[in-house]
Amino acid sequence: MVLVFFAYFALISIAAGVLTVTLRHPVHCALALLALLTHVSGLFILLNAEFLWAVQVIVYVGAILVLYLFVLMLLNLKTDERYFHPSALYFLGPAVLGAVYVIFLLMRSPFGGAKGNAPASAVLLEGDTYAVGIKMFSDHLLQFEIVGIFLLGAIIGAIVLAKTPKPLDAEKDRL
């Protein structure tokens, strides 16, 4: 059963990713990106990460994607005829070959490693949100604060960049 869900989420997210890159109209690309993000959040559910699922749906689909769509509608772009870069084929062939080889290597690898202290049974006991919160506000508090400062800087930067520039004083005197 889990295998069926995994196959569904994986295949649809890959297909949506390819559509995001190849579709012509930017709004269609954004909608394909919507499908990709929701199916990736389904993969998070399969990995016992309910909190990240909620964050993915709220932040990515609810905030970031709406921002993209908002800017797309605001700019009202015309679709240009040659929407691929002229040297697209030079990238595409080596990329596909390299990807196939990397996937072949990945499927062979066992990926062993040192186990941490949060097995699935212990996480499920209190819930994923509890486990993430305890870990974040004890061991990773500094990173949390840094991300907060980063977001503040991003907000200020976005406002400063997108503000309509004031006309110069000299022009105002002339009027």
Add this chain to the structure above:
Amino acid sequence: MIPLSAYVAVSAILFMTGLVGVLVRRNFIIVLMSVEIMMNAANINLVAFSHYLESMAGQLVALFIIAIAAGEAAVGLAIIIVVFRGKISTNVDEMNLLKW
């Protein structure tokens, strides 16, 4: 039980798709969307390793990556608006003001 390498393979395919999108597309907004695809691929990788190696740190880093993606989208789209206001184009080939 799904092997860890299956998740890593999905993540690698998505990352390669995003990379091809960044290199190939000419519309700046779609280049930014391809960067989002790459960040999602990294998130799948982190959460999968966090689950299979029984550690919580991967999920935390994925959470921070989502926050950084939000900031990147806000600043990137603001830059697009500024460029569009001046040049009426979002083609990456025509943005060469800083090139010398």
